Amino acid sequence: MVKKIFDKAFIFIILALLYAPIVMIIVFSFSNTSNFTFPHGFTLDAYRSILNSSQTPALLSALKNTLIIASVSSVAATILGSVSAIGIFNLRKRMRKVVENVNQLPIINSEIVMAVSLMLFFVTFKFPQGYVRLIIGHISFCTPYVVLSVMPRLIQMDPNIYEAALDLGASPAKALVKVILPIIYPGIISGFVMAFTLSMDDFIITQINKGATTGIDTLSTYIYSSQHNARGLNPFWFAVFSIIIVFIITLLLIINLRQYIKKYSKEIKNEKSY
Amino acid sequence: MAESFMVKLKNKIKNFRITRSVFAYPYILFMLLFVVIPLALILVNAFLVDGKLSFGNFIALLRDGASLSTLLLSFLVGIITTLLCLVIGYPVAYILSKRAWGGIIVLLFILPMWVNFLIRTLATRAIFEALNIDLGLGTVIFGMVYNFLPFMILPLHTTLTNIDKSYLEAAQDLGADAVTVFIKTTLPLSLPGIISGVTMVFIPTISTFAISQLLGGTYLFGDSIYNKFNNGLYGVGSVMSLIMLLLVIVSNIFISKYNKGEASKNLW
Numbered sequence: 001m002v003k004k005i006f007d008k009a010f011i012f013i014i015l016a017l018l019y020a021p022i023v024m025i026i027v028f029s030f031s032n033t034s035n036f037t038f039p040h041g042f043t044l045d046a047y048r049s050i051l052n053s054s055q056t057p058a059l060l061s062a063l064k065n066t067l068i069i070a071s072v073s074s075v076a077a078t079i080l081g082s083v084s085a086i087g088i089f090n091l092r093k094r095m096r097k098v099v100e101n102v103n104q105l106p107i108i109n110s111e112i113v114m115a116v117s118l119m120l121f122f123v124t125f126k127f128p129q130g131y132v133r134l135i136i137g138h139i140s141f142c143t144p145y146v147v148l149s150v151m152p153r154l155i156q157m158d159p160n161i162y163e164a165a166l167d168l169g170a171s172p173a174k175a176l177v178k179v180i181l182p183i184i185y186p187g188i189i190s191g192f193v194m195a196f197t198l199s200m201d202d203f204i205i206t207q208i209n210k211g212a213t214t215g216i217d218t219l220s221t222y223i224y225s226s227q228h229n230a231r232g233l234n235p236f237w238f239a240v241f242s243i244i245i246v247f248i249i250t251l252l253l254i255i256n257l258r259q260y261i262k263k264y265s266k267e268i269k270n271e272k273s274y
Numbered sequence: 275m276a277e278s279f280m281v282k283l284k285n286k287i288k289n290f291r292i293t294r295s296v297f298a299y300p301y302i303l304f305m306l307l308f309v310v311i312p313l314a315l316i317l318v319n320a321f322l323v324d325g326k327l328s329f330g331n332f333i334a335l336l337r338d339g340a341s342l343s344t345l346l347l348s349f350l351v352g353i354i355t356t357l358l359c360l361v362i363g364y365p366v367a368y369i370l371s372k373r374a375w376g377g378i379i380v381l382l383f384i385l386p387m388w389v390n391f392l393i394r395t396l397a398t399r400a401i402f403e404a405l406n407i408d409l410g411l412g413t414v415i416f417g418m419v420y421n422f423l424p425f426m427i428l429p430l431h432t433t434l435t436n437i438d439k440s441y442l443e444a445a446q447d448l449g450a451d452a453v454t455v456f457i458k459t460t461l462p463l464s465l466p467g468i469i470s471g472v473t474m475v476f477i478p479t480i481s482t483f484a485i486s487q488l489l490g491g492t493y494l495f496g497d498s499i500y501n502k503f504n505n506g507l508y509g510v511g512s513v514m515s516l517i518m519l520l521l522v523i524v525s526n527i528f529i530s531k532y533n534k535g536e537a538s539k540n541l542w
Contacts, residue, residue, distance in 0.1 A: 007369045021397035036404040087298025110481035112496040117312035140308040233400040
């Protein structure tokens with residue numbers, strides 16, 4: 001009994017520590033100070049400052065860049081990754097192993113090495129600075145995750161279904177669209193969500209490949225460039241961070257809870273059928 | 275002559291079926307261009323000085339005291355961070371693997387990871403500053419543990435929940451007390467998870483960029499690779515990236531030797 005309480009307390013303390021910084025930022029975004037106190041009581045001034053701060057235009061353009069880069073590269077990565085997952089699945093064994101290992105490279109490799117290798121490549125072959133470099137870079141680290149999320153669907157698929165479609169007179173193209181695509185669809189969607197979040201979240205590859213002169217900033221590089229020499233955090237940033245945190249956590253909670261409820265209701269159904 | 279060629283071509287087109295492996299080719303080309311060749315460029319650049327093949331960059335790195343001490347410091351911070359994560363993460367994973375509600379709680383441990391690490395790092399820095407805690411090596415290590423603890427808990431939790439309970443029961447039946455059961459069965463069986471967790475914390479810790487700068491004004495290996503490239507020292511920077519790359523490859527060979535990649539795959 002005592003052990004059980006101790007266990008729960010331990011988990012709770014670690015979780016509390018993990019969430020403390022995030023929660024404190026949100027709580028004290030309503031105090032409009034930088035020192036984690038409530039001298040003026042509850043106020044929305046920090047949020048109001050977003051509306052008329054001199055930093056707001058730059059922040060909004062960073063948000064716009066982040067969304068542009070994330071949308072373009074995640075759509076491209078999803079198409080490239082899904083199509084190639086089908087291809088990789090049908091490669092001969094030896095070749096498949098090689099391709100799968102190379103696919104693993106961007107995932108296991110440390111981001112800084114990926115980033116500088118891409119930069120070296122872009123500089124050597126004189127790629128135009130700006131969006132082109134960033135989008136190619138983002139596609140190259142997002143696609144492997146799409147492949148990995150589509151692949152299990154293909155492995156689980158009964159190969160006879162595809163054969164049956166062909167036997168019943170479907171052309172290979174039709175069988176692909178009518179049979180394979182619906183089966184791997186959930187994998188494609190989760191791959192897309194992952195690619196989008198990874199691209200939005202990326203800092204290192206963007207920071208190193210954005211080029212100093214283009215002036216392109218994403219949210220993360222803008223946060224870095226305006227904060228890395230500063231001391232203390234403006235109330236402005238408390239409010240901005242709070243909005244981002246609440247947005248991301250709600251989004252993830254919705255996605256995860258939906259999956260959990262689906263799984264759970266399925267289990268209940270299965271139990272009832274017995 | 276020309277006619278037979280045309281016939282051959284026609285037959286070829288007629289017999290051509292979209293074998294579905296064709297779909298992999300664009301991606302293979304893409305990866306060759308934007309993953310393999312860039313990494314090869316690092317290898318080439320490491321051995322190039324003024325367009326000539328030489329070990330000059332390696333010698334330059336060995337003579338560069340600042341870079342070497344950064345490397346040493348990175349290893350030190352990496353080892354301490356990894357140990358702390360293991361000491362905190364193992365009990366967490368162990369307790370959660372024993373409970374029915376463990377799965378959801380693990381989710382709660384991963385959730386903050388999706389908030390950009392810069393935001394979390396700046397939040398911890400603001401708190402340290404408000405508490406008048408001096409930024410230094412201690413705060414850097416705190417920030418690293420805070421950032422990478424989930425990477426330790428996740429693979430450990432996966433391996434621990436997958437351990438066949440009958441091994442533990444067998445050990446109990448044979449008269450082992452709780453401590454002996456843990457040391458003689460649970461711990462060895464969770465070794466693959468430990469190895470995955472250790473790698474997944476150690477590698478990002480030494481190669482991460484910006485966390486140590488923001489939390490302590492100290493540069494770790496990742497930062498100094500960035501600085502070398504930023505200052506146009508591509509050769510030495512490439513050598514340092516090569517060291518990092520070797521570390522990654524060696525540790526991954528190690529991981530795949532100890533488990534079939536299951537613990538690490540489940541991370542995503």
